[in-house]
Structures are given as structure tokens and as C-alpha cells.
Amino acid sequence: MRGPLVVMAHWRTTEAALGDVLAHVAELRAASLAEPGCLGYDVFRAIDAPDTLLLLERYRDAAALESHRQSPHYAALVVGRIVPLLAERRVEVLQAREPG
Template sequence: MHFLSAGARRQRALGGWIRHPAEPGCLGYEVYRGVEAPGSLLLIERYRDEAALEAHKQSGHYHALVVGPVLPLLEARRVEIFRQ
């Protein structure tokens, strides 16, 4: 994902998101910031199964911390799903 604006607004939006509460089925997540493009982030989330991923996408905290404050700040977003 790549943010339209850098700085405090982006940090406030990400602050709650990165510290999201533990949820059943979430095996972990990692956040990486682009070296040459600091406005770019790579978020890797791991879920137990597709049902856990779907529960995450429907959760109140996802909507409160990501859909509302973060998605409007994105210039671009790409979601890819991988299986092991």
C-alpha cells in the first residue's frame, strides 16, 4: 500500500492499526516500510484459515482502525492471498 500523505496523520492512522487486538485465528502479522519509498508499507498477515480471515474482515476493530481512518489515506492498495 502507498499513502497519499506522509507524516503525523499517517502515523496516527497506523498507530491503532498496528497494535490491533489479538483475534482468534490470527497467527501473526509483520509491517515493513519501503526503504526508497517511505510512504509505502508492506503488511503481511497470517490467518489460520479462510474463515479466520473473513472474521477479521468483518470485525468491528478492522472497520474502526482500517476501513475508516487508513483506507482513505491510501493512494494505492493491493491485496494478495497466498496459501501454504
């Protein structure tokens, strides 16, 4: 894939784990924004489902996304701490395309 990529990570946790997940996500966001290939990292919380988060991440290209996924902070925070606290996880990778 060429060009910028957008990652939409849909995470649902439990009410009991929400505080821990939010704390880990804050740490993850800061570390991710320090990566040279990360163009943006926003975290949204659903108004009607407060245990549901949407992470909207932007990366320069596929290599930058792969570098993010191989980073020590991804392994420690996402794989090691966050995923075990999630009830549901869905990740989409998107790239802009010209219509037609």
C-alpha cells in the same frame, strides 16, 4: 481454502498522511494480533519509497481471515480511517501449496 493464509497488503500513501497511517496501523496491528485466528502481523516500510507499506498478515484459515475482515477494528481503522488516506492499495491472499 484450508490451512494458514498469508495476506500481503501493499499500501501507498502520501507524505502528508504517512504519520496518521502509521499511527492507525499500529493500533490495527495490536487489535489484529489479539484475534484468536491471527498467527502474525508484521508491518514493513519500503527503504526506497518511505510512503509505501507492506503488511504481512498470517491467519489460521479462511474463517479467521473473514472474522478479521468483519471485526469492528477493521471497519473503524482500515475502512474508516486508513483507506481514505491511501493513494494506492493492493491486497493479495496466498496459501502454501505443495510443488508439482
